[in-house]
Amino acid sequence: MLSPKYFLYLATGAGLQPRIEMSSNPRVDAFYLNQLGYQEMQILRPPQPIWIVEILLRNLQTNANILFPAKFLKLASSLLQEYLPHLKYTMQRHTIHELRFPEFDPPELEKLFWGRLLLGTEVPELLRVNGIELPWDAEDWLQYQYLQSTLERTAAVSIDILGIPFCRRCGESKAIMEDNCMFCGSRHCLTCTNCQTMGLAKSCIPLYFQSFPPSSTASETLKPPKTPIQPQLDFELTPPQKRAAAAIVDFLASEQRQFLVWAACGAGKTEVSYGAIAKTLSENAKVLFAIPRKDVVVELLPRIQHAFPEIEIVALYGGGGERFQDAPLTLATTHQCLRFYQSFDLVILDEADAYPYDGSAMLHYAVNRALRPGGHMIIMTATPGKSLIQKTRSGTLPYVSIPARYHRKPLIVPQISKLKTRSGTNPISSWAPPALIQQFLLGCHQDSRRALIFLPTLKSIAEYGSALIKWAVARDIPGAIIHSKTAAHEDAKSNLLQNKLCFLVTSTILERGITIPNLDVLVLEADNEKVFDSQTLIQIAGRVGRLGETGRVIFVAEHPSYSMKEALKIIRDMNREGFELGYLDSQE
Ligand SMILES: [Zn+2]
Ligand SMILES: [Zn+2]
Incomplete structure (x- = not known):
């Protein structure tokens, strides 16, 4: 249903202001303009890819001199020379009467696009999911809406006024590739x-995109509560959680746009947002709960459904979910936020520090754009x-902290041990764990505790991990290695939880999302600040110490880094x- 090329035209009519527009199908425009009293269209040919016609249109619409057909052709052709120097342009004059569709009756689509931002290639699925039978010319419907200014449309990738390419969907300006395109026929697509x-x-x-109209509430597209x-909730919030929940609800009534909930690890932050979610939904407004990782979306969905049994919830994530459903409460990965445009009154971004959101300009751009102007973000x-x-x-x-876990025990403050994991120039094959590591593992084994030993790189895991396992197995201390390239992560984790293993040597893949009782942690080469x-x-x-039990955290490094000291300071402050x-x- 996509047109590879768009037409540029000038429409005229007695007593009417001439109008310059672009179209995927001028017959739709003729039908529309006929209703407004226009009589003629001067159409520039051949048609060109949308991004070129769009630049032309922008230039021409600001130029009052082109309101005569001859000037229109001259100026449009000279602008086009810049992009397509060898092409010849002609202008064809048509009466609107001969061009227009005799009948055209597009369905009411306007509200389907509210709050969305979709590629032309994604629109058919949106229509299908919403029960609209697809004709061959669905793009004509969109052209009609575009003419009525009820749907915005731009090229997905274009160039800015300095000639620098950029992607309108994700904001990228560097990773744009030029190629020979089969679809539009351009060698510079x-x-x-x-x-x-x-x-x-x-x-x-x-x-295609359209913001949720400022005066509209969710009830215009959804059933009101x-x-x-x-x-x-099956449990009572802890006092620090209650304090945070109240602060969030107060924030919703404020002029502030962003609010931070800064929780101690394991203090439980998800549930403190429920009050704000309920308040927003009760006011007939839309909520987005965005999380960087898909596995957390999948895990959180039943919990949120349980908390809001009467509310329709959609979950959006790569490879699953209901991509084009609408609901008062949307749960989505931050990637899926790319398909929203000024849609939500409240956006809650959970685990804002997690990969891949942290450090991704694209995902920051997408999450911020999903918020309605005047909306609130937590x-x-x-x-x-x-x-x-x-x-x-x-x-x-503004922010609120949740500085304590439910059991009223403080966070375990790490110890820093100055130690080189490997000393001298001995080959790695003859490496034996230093006394500190030996005592750590022997202690864990004796006291029936579990241990995680973190190393910064796959190389260091390969070198020290295998030697550590060998050393430990010789002393009847069972351990295993898991990192992003090993299989059977879940098996290793459950073996640790069931006491079949005493320790795991691992990368940062186990830095979050896991609770192991009676755990001690050792971080080797902790001064590798890149990791x-x-x-x-x-x-x-x-x-x-997540369940209130004691535990040890030891950061091992030859030269304690700024990050190690900063981590200690933040934990102590909390x-x-x-x-x-x-x-x-x-306190400690
Ligand atoms: Zn992009
Ligand atoms: Zn192309």
Whole structure:
């Protein structure tokens, strides 16, 4: 249903302001313009890919001189020379009467696009999912809406006024490739490689989008709630959680746009947002709960369904979910946010520090764009990055902490041990664990405790991990290695949980999302700041003592890094705050 080329035209009519427009099918425009009293169209030929016609249109619409057909052709042709120097252009005059569709009756599609941002290639699925039978000319319907200004349309990839290519879907300006395109026939078609896993954004493919109209509420597209919504919880929030939940609800009534919930690892932040979700839904507004990782979306869905049994919820994630359903409450990976445009009144971003959201300009762009103007965003994390911390310190980002876990025991403060994992120039084949590591493992084994030993790289895991396992097995201490390239992660984790293994040697894949009772943690080469930044170290330390039991966290490095010291400081500050607020029985 996609047109590879678009027409540029000038429409005239007695007593009417001449109108310059672009179209995938001028017959649709003729039908529309006929209703407004226009009589003629001067159409520039041959048609060109959308991004070129769009640039022409932008230039011509601001130029008052082109309102005469001859000038229109002259100026349009001279602008086109820049992009297609060898092509000849002609202008054909048509009466609207001869061109127009005699009948044209598109279905009411306007509301389907509210709050969405979709590639032309994604529109058929949107229509199908919403029960609309697809004719061959669905693009004509979209052209009609575009003319009525009820749907915005641009090329998905274009160039800015400096001639720099950029992707309108994901904001990328570097990873844009120029190629010979089979679809539009151009040898200079631009494709964005940054967001290609979500479908190809190209300069010859339109991007359709429409914000949720400012005066509209969710009830215009969705069933309104019957009564004020109350979240169902099977347990009572802890005092610090209650404080945070109240602060979030207060924030919704404020002029502030962003709010940070800064929780100690394992203090439980998800549930504190339920009150704000319920309040927003009760006001007939839409909520997005966005999370970087797909596995967390899948895991969270039943919990949120349980808390809001009466509310329709859609879950969106790669390879599953209901891509084009609409619901008052949407659960989505941050990648899926690329398909929304000013849609939600409340956006909750959970695990804001997690891969792949952290460090991805594209995903930040997408999550922010999903929020309606004037909407509220709540960022939740156990380990905010430097810029968020800076904003809280300067007072530009309001926040609340959840500085204590339910059991009132403080976070385990890591010890720093100055030690080189490998000393001298001995070959790795003759490496034996230093005394500290030996004692650590022997201690875990004796006391029937579990251990995670973190190493920064696959190379270091291969070198030291195997030697460690060999050393331990000789002493009847069973261990295993898991990292991103090993299979059977779940088996290794469950063996550890069932005490079949005493320890795992691992990479940062186990830094979050796992609770193991009676756990001790050792981080070797902890001064490798490329891997072990302060956020990662806090997450790793946060694996220990989650159920209120004691535990040890040891950061081992020859030269303690800034990140190691920063992690200690943040953990201590959190404990101090929890103690001062009366949420902890002791400070350390
Ligand atoms: Zn193309
Ligand atoms: Zn892109």
